[in-house]
Amino acid sequence: MRLDEPGGAVETAAEPGLPVPRPSDGLLTSGAADKIAELVARAARAPSGLIYFIEGGDRLCLAGAYGLPGLREDAADRPIKGSLAEVVLTGGQPLVVTDLATEPRLPADSPLRAVPGAFLGHPIRDETGEIVGLSCAYDTAPRSWTPEQIAAVAAAAQVSTLVIAEQRARHEVDRQRRFLDTVLDSLHDGVTACDADGRVVLANARMREMWAGERATAAVRDAEAVEGLTDGHGKPIGCGDLPLFRALHGEHLRNEELAFEGRARSTRYYLVDAQPITGPDGRVTGAVQAVQDVTRRRRAERFRTCELRVTTALAEARGIEAAAPRVLEAVVSTLDWAHAELWLVDDAAGVARPAARWSAPGWADDIDTPSELPYGQGLAGRVWQVGKPLWIRDVGRPQSLISQETAATSRLHTALALPVRHGLEPLGVLCVFADTIEDPEDELLALLSGVAALLGQFLDRRLVDDLQRQLARSKNEYLALIGHELRTPLTSISAYTEILGELGPDALATDGPALLEVIDRNTAKLRHIIDELLELSALDTGHAAMTMAPVDLADVVRQSVRRTAEAIDGSPLELTADLPDELMLPGDRRRLQQIVDNLLGNAVKYSPDGGRISVRLTSAGRAAELSVSDTGIGVAPDEREKLFTRLYRSSMVRDRAIPGTGLGLALSRAVVHRHHGTIELSDHEGPGTTVLVRLPLDAR
Template sequence: MPVVDEAVLADPVRVAAARRARRVLPGLAMPLDAIAGLAARVTGSAMAIVAVMDVQDEHFVGHHGLPAALATHAAVPVAYSVCKYVVSADHPVRISDMIADPDLRDHRLAVEYGARAFAGVPLRDAADQTVGSLVVVDVVARDFTDAQMALLVEIANLLAGLPAEGVYTDAPAVDALGSAAVLDEVQEAFIAADAGGAVLGWNPAAQGLLGWSAPQVEGLRLEELIASSEQREQWRRRLPRLLTGSGPRRRWSWRGRIRHRDGHEVPVQARVCVLRGAGGPLVCAFLTDITGQQEAERDADDQRGFLNALLDSLQNGVVAVDADARVTVFNRAMRDMHDIGKDWTPQLVDSLFVERVRQLDGTPIPLEQAPSLRALRGEHVHAESMMVTIPGKPTRILTGSAQPIVRADGSRCGAVVTLHDVTDRRRVQRFRDCQLAVEAALSHADAPAHAAPAITRAVAAALGWPHVELWLLDDLTGMLYLAGHHSTAGDPSARPVNRGVVKGTGVTGTVWATVQPMWAPDTAASPSLQQQTPAELHTALAVPIPDSGLALGVLTCYTDSPDHDRTELTTLLASIAEQIGQDLARRHGAELALQIARGQDDFLSLAGHELRTPLTSILANIDVLLDDPDQPAWPHDTRLMMETVARNSDSLRAIIDDLLDLAALESGHLHLSPQLVDLAALTHQSLTTVRPVADANAVTITATVPDALVVTGDPARLRQILDNLLSNAVKYSPDGGHVRLTARRDEHGTTVTVTDTGIGVPEPDRGHLFDRFYRAANARHTNIPGAGLGLAIVRAIVHAHHGTITITHPTDRGTGVTVRLPDGLTP
């Protein structure tokens, strides 16, 4: 059971010796961390400590394998000390299982760092005062053998003879180095040489490294083992300073290559020191083969280069920090965004974050709330939005995701952040919203000018620009007028001046003249562009509102800061202008169509009323002349001319009657006289009327009609439908053609279908068959007469009966017309 003797620890003589040792030990030639590493290796322990014991704390002047929190040369609280047990006992101490010992199971080393076993031997100065200990610690329960304890004693003797009073000598250490037991256990190659650099001997590890046995190297000079001539020369210059120096000047570390007996070179890390003994100075060299380390470093460099190349090739930004929150990765995407080179520093990156990164509302983000540091504390950050404001560049919107980097044991060793620039995506989404807003504004406005305030407000929000104007062309004056604007600029002078725009002058006038988009990064640079430009707003983008190569208006936007996304903004704004232009063209087209329709109605009224009266007179007089009993025998040629006039006048009267019927039907002025009527009987009457014409043209008519088919409708108008459909089918069927009529009733009403094998209708003409006065191209190029009113009248009558009419076009030739009349029309 270990014991702490407070009297021993607090003894003033011992404490003074310990404090003197703490000052002297770091200056010794022997590297104390190497001494600790040697003790750990020869005992197979995880950790080793060279400690100096004060009263309430101890100092780790040399250590190996300690956790980072303890690997310090600062004072360590006595609660973590096991050196106190060795100093109190003043002889070697070994504990095989601290957890099994009631006095040690709660020791801080065991609880916090998993220590289970330790062994230690005292360190004494030249006056035989115990100043500290050499301790090895393991994380598993184990027994330390007597041989291992003896080796610890011999290693501690390397530090024996610490000055009490007077001059320090290395004689005890030199004598200890003669111990074969210690040197044989050392896994590092050890070479001892005299003051001239001649080899005196080396251990088995050196023999394995260099290929010579100890007897073979006697007389060999150390510099002969160095492969590089430059390092050999450096050794020659350094050796005298090592021999004449003191403290730190008596040791030297270097990395180089030494020559094996067979000639190949071995990379080593060398630590050289000089000890003074009774026989004179002794040059001691510890050599570590770093072949594996160099290969690992080379592999690490390759991996680091590959990783850096991979990270720099990414379009997204990547930032990583280590466990101390120092930025270790800042890839090319991030460097390009911030306009910094590869010589960035962690401090620079931290300052850029503080200066430039904001919440979306403009609120600064404290450095401790950076995604990387939040992830380092264990938080997982997912797609959080932020904005970056960089002088001379447009503001960028980023989304950042971060997560900790975790070791296999669950501890965090860093954090990584990925940043996506979503500025363009957000802007496109804003423009989509803008298009919807513009469409809604246009659809609810009686005129485009009424929608102008809502349109400019939506465009300003989409661009994020403070001032937008919509100029439209006045059809009467041919000049642009300000239909509306939206401005968030605080200065009243930023409001537009509603004066006439001169074509070719200013931003708006130039776009009006050229019908081309215009980007003006600085309107102040050109006096002509400053006209119509709001004060303090010097960057302008204007696009024409196009229609058939002309500008129906101009959409002009201004901002007070430069925006570099010229092509994208122009394209997006042009799509809004085109949307407005399409609405203007649609409105103009609708107005023109209305005017044409009014003109056609006026023509119908003229034809129906102004032509009918004189035509009636012509027909009456021709009938009188032809039937005059006082002129029983008109000359043959005269009678033929009079009959021609009568026949064509009848045709003209039929056209006028059709025009009047169509006008009355379409205006709603013609009222039906619905009654119960047998459609089958009407069908047979119509067939009887058209059959002579069909027979004359060798056209066969087939009818499938039930004996009785009672419907509710206007008998005269239903007969008009049947006459028109049958006459058209016969008229456009060639000799030998066939016309089929079917009539039937189903649960939806009554259906009449007339099909023919006639000339058909070309595809470009099919959409116009119900237009007034329209005839298909193939009909116009034949001698078949027609005015283009029959189908228009049929459709008007069918619609008046609340029915439908459709036309089908078989793949070979011919046409089919189907009329559907619903039940339920009130008589």
Template structure:
């Protein structure tokens, strides 16, 4: 009644006009419920009291149906749920009749929709169970079937309110649902009021007293779950119901309508600002009927909500505008659901079309940042050598402020490290709060409100962490958690799949390499041995040993090459299969590097090659000193052999992020061949063309040894020309600080 009173000038409860409107409102509400009003609608549309009452009632009733849907087909579940949702009905989906009865016991619905053909308890059995229960006997039941014809005796005896045949369209289902609900409202005792058969009927006096209560419309306006706003002809807000007051604040009614877009930062769904002229209530005041106007607003906790607004002008009996009314529907759930689905599709497309793991991660972060409106997203991957998180990819939205990136993060430290340690999502509603896990230097540089972290898994193992920052306050949200967990699961699986594909590629390459071994690396020395042996056999019996010395030297030299090659291959197979035993003890890597450099220096001096070192006094790693010396000998031997005369070879060793990092740089293999240098039997074109001896197994053996030490060996270009080989091993930290570096030439 309050909204009507505010639309009437100087209401006086004692005057006949007020009593007349009061009686009209109650008659209208009753006629709307019974459907009788539609026969009188043409002559009622000029009455502002009637129009406003009908508008509020229809808006209210359109959102009130609570429907239990029993359907075992997942596709039909999604379709029917979407249709009912668009009809503004609250829906609970269950897979069979037993689950439907359990849902009904928890909360009585306005309508039950059941498929006839279901496991455990089918739709017909469910309908009969409802009809047998005196408390539920009047509940409307809509049966859906593609199995039984309408004339089937089972359907006739089930007692269903209506039967809907499959296949059906959106309009057919909507009409059937509305007819069932209308039947319930027109005849509550016989179609869904749920009253017991022995319960006494309500007296006419009680009904008349309820409908004539002046608090009826006020209670209606302030109890519905949608926002209602009313303004007068001057654009002054005369009513905001409880829903809107709770959303915008108790003093929101005092804000001038023209100031709302600026005061409450109102925008369209796409984020563009909303002008005062585009406000639905202002448009309705100008005579426009507004349907489904989109609005993005923030509640008092600065959480975004996506709204749809319907608005209409209100006229007096002479047809003159006297105000406008608007109904505000919060469709944030639907909007977020659509946005999440589009985000997931974009991420899956990015993972499918990316050329490599790095490109896939970058494209996935771009899709997430774009669709979820996150200005800053970062992917961290666990480094098995240092047992730290290292940055792998970053997305920064156009115009967004980039944040400082730590070189690495340890377990339990900062947002990403805490997520890595706990293995579960972390939500940070306020990055500047005292208890925020954000690093202080990052928080100081962040103009963002909220942040979060989600573990990236490969099976049960956490292989990385995805972190994000947002301008909007982000509370823990189940739907978003499910989405992000799914996306990071896809990302982790993609990275592992790429790794598996790389191993499969290496296996295929290994087969080719073994064929090449038989075809070249073994046949070449065997050819020399066979030819020399034949020549020796053709010599006369009285030939002296001195005359055969040259041929015998060729046989001995090629036999030694074959033996070395076979030994290296057997060693490589033993290392890769895990059969080769390696000791593990604290080893001073500086001492090993120093000895290896000293042993290699004479070969470098012979070609005027300078060996320059930059080493600490001590750096301890766990490992096998003999095998590590073998790796250093291989790496330094290659650096000397493949460098031109007079070149400089640099050897640096230092500790970084719990890892010992050794780098050897030299003017080496051509830059377009670096990706192939770690393959078995591969030799750079400079080695082949210049006749540099070797088997092509040195770097491959070195990588196998470093892998067994839980380290990595990589080969990268050293601009402008040359090669840089980097070895990383887990480092044993000491309590005393590492002494200063020693540089020698």
């Protein structure tokens, strides 16, 4: 605003609530400037007082005013040049004007020459002596200014200097505090400081976020400050063990370990640095600590340990029976969850069965695991169906895929299940359970997906290893067959052919037919062996023709049972059958007939001393189950796994010289596999053997 304009002063600021412009550099607040302007007016016995500050070097900004009516808003910010203020600010000395109309320092064309009035101004300096503004009194009539009044305006300017220095100091303190707060709040670590009495005077945003609620600002002697906290060994700590308290008593701490267990047993881990704060006299005036949340780092380390334990277990185990419990133990202990299960898929039967389970201490007797789960049912069955991980936040809620009874009695909550597969082929399901409610975590899902992948690779690799061992054994047994099963009939054929060549006409007529019958019988035996080998090779390579159509398996079994009953009529064997009226499934009738005939033929062959043969056909879930049991010579336990490999004959069979090629069960297994089924020796009470075949009822 220009002081050489009539009516250019701002209206009175006597009313405290009246807003006035504030200096842009924050030298004085408007309230303080108004009070100083009032002091100027009263001390100079003038009707008006004004406080201005320099803005941008060439303009005046009104900071405070008193006793001037008629405010013009555009007069609050005016150029310095050409005004009375320019005289004061340029000369750096007080300006005393008794009559504006006759003032020689006013420009000749100044409108103030036509307006009566008096002006008294004094420069305002900051603590460094630099002129920063103007303190002035204004009267609407010419008058003289006494030395006391001039001194009063000068004193008001000095007061302004002191107030400016104080407010600048406060402004600088506030600026530094804001700067420090911004720096502290940008840190990833939590920072807390306390005074000499242990009262927390500073806690940055990260600290308040990590230790929510009043814990972050609780005094070091409050019980609330240590609730739920333990040291690195899991031992609860007291107030005297807090790093901030110890630092307050002179200790310097580095990488002090702390852990905090929340209400949902979610444990967080911290590393703390703390040290005392000393004053100029060396006395401790407080303490400060920096808290780093290392939960993710600790979890990553545990995850790496889990992966190492899983890899080691799989590398050292010869089979899934030995590897699975160790894998589940590693998973449960790493996650600090309650229970884990590994389910293996029986594709032919359409069910998943538990292969192993592991529970944390105190949980083993509380968790009931079903003996099997059909495809699409239960947690394992559903994951098998959808082929992707499922995270259930609380299994106790309806539609959680876990029975309400199991969830209630086991006290389980969160469940995570993942498919175990090799490529796209489902092999099993890995399930883990927690006794708390956990939200989905990408890191945890990634870890267990990796464990499931390792299990899939292990299962597939073991299958390949088994096939390689079977191939090597089959090769050796094939060579043995060449040396025995093929050589024996060939020797007979060769010998009898030589005898025929040496017989005379009369002997040839007499003995020739018998010799030719022996040759023909051995030739047929060779042809049968060769045909079975060729057929087995075609089935294994997928080249054998399969005519798939709806087949009544009950009728197929019924026909085989009838033929077998006719064949053993009069022998000491008893044959019973438990068959449904009809059981339809997709298959090759001729091949299925071949399986049943082979199983019944083996039961008869390997029961040379008589006994009982039982045939049973049922449906279980989405699979047909055919069992053929006998009370014959049985199979040694260590030979059960080898029985379905080609050319293998058990030691009991060889000891009793029971004829055969060792190809029948291998052929049966190949046909069953082409029907997407399984064949195995099942548990059998007493002497004898039970062979169980499962075939899917649905087309695959």
